[in-house]
Amino acid sequence: MSQNHLSQWSHTLVLRAHCPTCFRCPPAPAKLTYMIALPVNLLNLLIAYSFKDVQQQKNTCRTVVSEDQSSGHLIYSIANKSDLTRKEREMWNISLQGLIHLGVIIIVDVLFHFMYILTIPTDIKLLKHLSDWALVGLAYVNLVYDWIKAAVMFGVINTVSTLDHLDPPKPPKCITMLYVFSETHFDRGINDWLCKYVYNYLGGKHENVVEELVATLCTYGVTILWLGPCEVVLFWAFFNCFGLNFELWTAKVFSMEPFASFEAAMSEAMSRRIRAIFNTFNFWCIVLYNLMALNSLDFVKLVTKRLLLKGFPITTVIVMFVTYCLIQVIKERERRQALIDDPDPLPPAPPLNAATPTCPPTAAPQAAADSSKEKAE
Template identity: 70%
Template sequence: MRCMSFALENCEKKDGNYTFSDLLRYNFYLPFFFFGPIMTFDRFHVQVNNTQLTRKEREMWNITSKALVHLGVILVVDVFFHYLYILTIPNDMKLVTKLSDWCLAGLAYSNLVYDWVKAAMMFGVINTVATLDHLDPPQPPKCITMLYVFAETHFDRGINDWLCKYVYDYIGGDHNQIFKELLATICTFAITTLWLGPCELVYIWSFFNCFGLNFELWVAKLFSLPPLSTIERVMGEAMSRRIRGLFNAANFWTIVLYNVLALNNLEFAKLVGKRLIFKGFPLSSLSVLLVTYCGVQLVKERERQQALLDDPEPVKPVDGGKEKAE
């Protein structure tokens, strides 16, 4: 994937070509070489050739604290995973069938948390080393608890950036046209399937994730058309937020079920789906949905507040043109 990124960027270069030493330096930079993440060549080349190397205030303190935190998390998780058999329990179907609905839901959720923690630790340690080299590497994956849309579901931001730059965004454009989005997602997941290794489980995983990504666009397009858009404006912002939160809660569990396929097996994913949707209805289904709904609303409120902090509204002039600031 690094060689493909180098070749594509070299084709786009207007003046001359990149050198073979640029390829070697990009491909065999040791922290990224062993475990990733994949940084596209254009970003890597600009950062490596930056001659104005400066440290921000307290940057070394932040790097040291992150390194200590990652070391502590590695030790804690290593102990936990020796006693909490998160990955082996789903393989014992006789045991799994005896578990309650809540245990099954928690086990499925814990599997994704396990994968996120593993990726966050691995990429976090590597990113700490890369930051010492004055690089700005791709960040660790977003926590699974904060995912409620398929567009943000990725456990490797480096691979995600690579796919978006060279396939998904290149074909899909602004991602507003249904057919271009469908073509872009099919091509993206076709490459992802080849990367993961074609097999029945990967085919199913790719199909459902591709469908989920497109289904979000179809629903958004549907609700932007009258009379649904008119009804949403009439019902008010608060009620609209609650209805969207309900859809996002259901979306969260589809993300869990689809990605449990890749981490465990098809039988376990089918069992979780049947117990939560059919056999557990209405008590278990609605209870799990209610808890997830509350979590999604908290996450969305946090994101809204963070957006206000990142992009505050301009201060409006009051009292004859003078500005007040709290």
Template identity: 60%
Template sequence: MLAGASWRLHKDVADFEWVMWFTSFRNVIIFALSGHVLFAKLCTMVAPQLRSWVYAAYGALAVMGTMGPWYLLLLLGHCVSLYVASLLGQPWLCLGLGMASLASFKLDPLISWQNGFVTGTFDLQEVLFQGGSGFTVLRCTSFALENCAHPARRYSLADLLKYNFYLPFFFFGPIMTFDRFHAQVNQVEPVRREGELWNIRAQAGLSVVAIMAVDIFFHFFYILTIPGDLKFAGRLPDSALAGLAYSNLVYDWVKAAVLFGVVNTVARLDHLDPPQPPKCITVLYVFAETHFDRGINDWLCKYVYDHIGGEHSAVIPELVATVATFAITTLWLGPCDIVYLWSILNCFGLNFELWVQKLAEWGPLARIEASLSEQMSRRVRAVFGAINFWAIIMYNLVSLNSLEFTELVARRLLLTGFPQTTLAVLFVTYCGVQLVKERERTLALEEEQRQDKEKPE
């Protein structure tokens, strides 16, 4: 922990990523993004048709200045190899080569050899190396697959480089698929919708307020440090331990929303429509909607999960799709025991939802549900949603904290706290799921009414 200058309290600094963005390297990040915004604005005013080239040139120079020319050449080598593969028009070859390239940045001895291309040694070297390399491979793979899918267009190597070296997305994401980025960045005369600039200012202001709020919060609540002290955590009441587990996932969502909010504000100034922040964990009660990076989620769904799973209504194709998706996710996160466990648990959760759905459609059970009133049917589904909600929390707590802390929470909620704590936590969660489902139903009705009004008479 670090001492807080204003509050005379220690500050929770257990999250390296937050400290990096908003304390240690805040000025460097602001300087780099401000330079991008300045040059982008000048180019948009003078020669808007060249703005994609200016984005790429500034990004490439920033990468070279930060990581060195040899690292830039290394990434260019990966870009060229996937571009050449895309000319053959074989999607399986492009995806296979992309995963091989990604593996080369995740597994020794290739990762150590390629890390040697970085010039010098500095604090952020490992983070920038992994982020820049990993996102480069995903972007190049997206380009290659889109090139295979649209042989009549035949995108050029220059299109790939302009896509890959867009600085706001380069090191930390989020990732936009190539087709979306290419269509948006090549608008000759981009025009803002009415009120869009005000929305961008509001988003920027909200991000600043959120950063300040989290910084203040860290001086009073140590939700990231406490799970590392199992003796202290073990002395907490059951309800406090459940709240601590829930708070860790909420914080991870807040962090993702803030980090992507900062980058997305810059991207929206460039007339792009970047991936939105993920859904808050509070409104998630199904595994199918659980993700903490909407950009990577969209990438995986488009090129792997939806491509293999189709409508996601058949058991075997869904199993194959989820296994393939989480295999790539495991490679992206970096293969290790805790990532293997996280992937297996979430893969099981996603498939188990489909198995339960199929079981509910089985004749006898379907007739029982049909005999229930609409309100009672929703109550039954909310009970299962509450159980699923805590399964999502426990499965993801494994990767966010530790297996030992997850075991402590599970033991206290399911064994030593049974039945009082177990039923109390499930009841509170059940009420929350009911509120979320009612909100979803209201929004669906409003959307249906809006569509009915838009239909021609």
């Protein structure tokens, strides 16, 4: 590349970075993310395919950090591992994950030239001319894009870590699957650290209202310092802290009489329907609260006004009904996954010469039903 072309290319990048009103290009941080992730992912694929021909058993010297639970100190030990074997079809899965990340990067980069989801929310005058459906969809797509960006970045790093025989954290949970404040996290590593050393340490079993309030305040206080104190971060932390505590307050109220008796008399399906109604409003609270950190407070005010006031009743009812159906699907998927992860043990077969039982035979099915209902909740 000649010096003239190089200077022209760098000048184009500078213009794109200082072009906040141009609808043909996304903001510089988003573009920079994919410019960095694309070559890293290509290198990831090359490493994956080159490792297929390399001998998998090799002598390495690694530093293993193990925590002594009795004294609480870190013990550093050197371990020689010569049996670095891989599972069956593990390299195929690594290559497939790399191809998926590469495809997502290319698709998002192409869509940036047709869908201006990151630039439109900065123009309030343009937003006022959009319909209710377009505004609500724009708000939701902004969160989905932020999740895709986090999933790609963590996914590429996790794939490279897997190539080095490490066990990386799981990728961020999909934003569409979040309907309770206790699961709203993207970085699982930071979330696990906060839960271990701050939230669970101060909150205990998370049953006492005062302890829960202190734990959430300290947790979000550390998060504010980590993100950098500013107006948007303070609003975001306040509303998320309130939502987390409000969930506990609601659970405490409905565990009292007469609500506890009403729920005990309900079927499992009816109990899940009622919970899904409350989770529907919870879902949109999570969406609106997190939009503050991604866009601006004015954009969140406009979306809330259109969704709850100007769009009532048609837009509000339809959006809430679709969200309710979505949460029902999520709950059903979580119920099936819970049964797969922790299946109910089968009762032992009665002996052939056993005496007639004196207790009614409906006790075992009732216990199994209670167990399945508890898992569903």
